[in-house]
Amino acid sequence: MIFEEIDIKKHRDTVVQFRKDSFNVSFGNAMGFGEEGEYLSWLAEKIRDFPEGFxxxxxxxxxxxxxxxxxxxxxxxxxxxxxxxxx
Known part of the structure; x- marks a missing residue:
């Protein structure tokens, strides 16, 4: 297994799908996921602060x-x- 830092442009579809899957598993549906853009903006901000943490x-x-x-x-x-x- 290898770990690859998230690049939002390259991994956009993958990270969104993982996030939606986490809502499905945790809550039974992805209704609480909200807007894709909100998650991606949050993720971009966090990656800027701590890239090796994502x-x-x-x-x-x-x-x-x-x-x-x-x-x-x-x-x-x-x-x-x-x-x-x-x-």
Whole structure:
């Protein structure tokens, strides 16, 4: 397995599909996904801040998952939070 940093222009369809799939698994549908453009804008901003924290997992030439690492503050401490999406 290899990890490839997300390039929104190159991986647009893949990251949108992974995000929609995560809503389907979590909530039973993708209704809460909202607008594609909103997600892509959010993702672009986060990638600018921390590019190595947003990657696609690739195995045998096929994308099989997506990881998003964000830094959040909790009780005055910064913590890493990982959102995994595996197909």
């Amino acid at each position: 990657v696609l997992a690739k195995e045998d030439g096929k994308y099989i998952g997506q990881l998003e690492l964000t830094i959040r503050e909790y009780e005055g401490n910064k913590i890493g939070y990982v959102n995994p999406w595996i197909m």
